[in-house]
Amino acid sequence: MSNMTASERHAAERRERTKMVPLPSDSIVPERDVNERPVLECRHLGIEFGGLKAVDDFNFTVGKTEIAGLIGPNGAGKTTVFNLLTKVYNPTHGMVMLDGQDTAGMDIAAASRAGVARTFQNIRLFSSLSVEDNVKIGLHNQIKEHTAPAVFRLPSYWKAEKQMHERALELLDFFDMGVYANHVAGSLPYGAQRRLEIVRALATNPKLLLLDEPAAGMNPSETAELMDNIRRIRDEFHIAVMLIEHDMDLVMGICEGIAVLNFGKIIAKGTPEQIQSNPQVIEAYLGKQDEEA
Numbered sequence: 161m162s163n164m165t166a167s168e169r170h171a172a173e174r175r176e177r178t179k180m181v182p183l184p185s186d187s188i189v190p191e192r193d194v195n196e197r198p199v200l201e202c203r204h205l206g207i208e209f210g211g212l213k214a215v216d217d218f219n220f221t222v223g224k225t226e227i228a229g230l231i232g233p234n235g236a237g238k239t240t241v242f243n244l245l246t247k248v249y250n251p252t253h254g255m256v257m258l259d260g261q262d263t264a265g266m267d268i269a270a271a272s273r274a275g276v277a278r279t280f281q282n283i284r285l286f287s288s289l290s291v292e293d294n295v296k297i298g299l300h301n302q303i304k305e306h307t308a309p310a311v312f313r314l315p316s317y318w319k320a321e322k323q324m325h326e327r328a329l330e331l332l333d334f335f336d337m338g339v340y341a342n343h344v345a346g347s348l349p350y351g352a353q354r355r356l357e358i359v360r361a362l363a364t365n366p367k368l369l370l371l372d373e374p375a376a377g378m379n380p381s382e383t384a385e386l387m388d389n390i391r392r393i394r395d396e397f398h399i400a401v402m403l404i405e406h407d408m409d410l411v412m413g414i415c416e417g418i419a420v421l422n423f424g425k426i427i428a429k430g431t432p433e434q435i436q437s438n439p440q441v442i443e444a445y446l447g448k449q450d451e452e453a
């Protein structure tokens with residue numbers, strides 16, 4: 161394996177490790193997850209804006225520790241799916257089950273507590289705050305805060321502060337970012353800011369981490385490092401990751417199950433090998449890319 165590029169190595173590792181098995185719902189999950197409750201089940205999910213069906217009859221399941229991919233041409237509806245999963249939008253059709261919980265009626269904060277976290281296509285950090293404070297913002301959704309201890313600086317307040325500081329550093333260290341803890345977030349190099357977004361999302365203790373174009377703007381070595389980090393997140397936090405990405409080496413290198421959207425509809429679902437050899441996908445998406453190249 162020594163002469164392989166990072167993405168070839170990832171693809172080889174994935175082929176060795178992951179066997180995808182079908183569920184009765186026409187979805188597939190990694191074999192290791194088949195007896196576990198899926199972290200995400202979308203059934204006939206859809207949303208209309210005016211007359212436009214931005215997402216239509218979206219059926220997709222993500223296993224408990226799966227790395228899943230959502231791909232498709234620009235405007236296909238991918239980010240809208242993430243907005244539905246995080247309750248930025250309420251669906252006009254269908255349902256989303258998060259770790260077995262129906263998310264109907266939840267707002268963004270409730271969905272976060274139920275276990276979904278995300279990063280955005282364009283970096284959204286509190287750029288004038290410190291790196292540590294950005295992570296602590298993520299941690300806040302798990303800590304029950306009472307006004308009196310904070311106002312009167314009671315011992316329970318300091319204990320919670322200490323716990324948050326330690327946890328924030330632990331998470332930053334996981335990504336070799338502990339040295340940046342006191343830096344202003346906006347002063348970090350681009351790649352480090354993208355990593356910080358992931359750390360902040362992980363701080364909410366999610367079961368499902370949604371990454372919207374995590375490799376955008378990255379050079380090949382940063383992308384290879386990102387792929388390693390996504391794998392490490394899955395392996396060490398034992399959570400699922402679902403990502404939207406245009407970088408096909410990344411998608412085919414680390415994703416286990418993939419859905420392809422075109423004009424709001426799933427046109428193909430399957431393993432990277434199945435997706436790469438699907439004529440509809442090649443025509444709708446991969447072929448188009450080749451023509452552009």
Ligand SMILES: Nc1ncnc2c1ncn2[C@@H]1O[C@H](COP(=O)(O)OP(=O)(O)OP(=O)(O)O)[C@@H](O)[C@H]1O
Nearest residue numbers: 209212214232233234235236237238239240241281
């Ligand atoms: N709030 C909204 N109101 C009206 N139309 C919307 C809204 N949000 C998304 N759309 C439309 O839904 C469609 C899907 O958009 P979406 O951003 O989900 O695509 P995408 O696959 O993420 O694209 P890209 O790869 O370019 O980010 C587009 O036609 C978009 O204009």
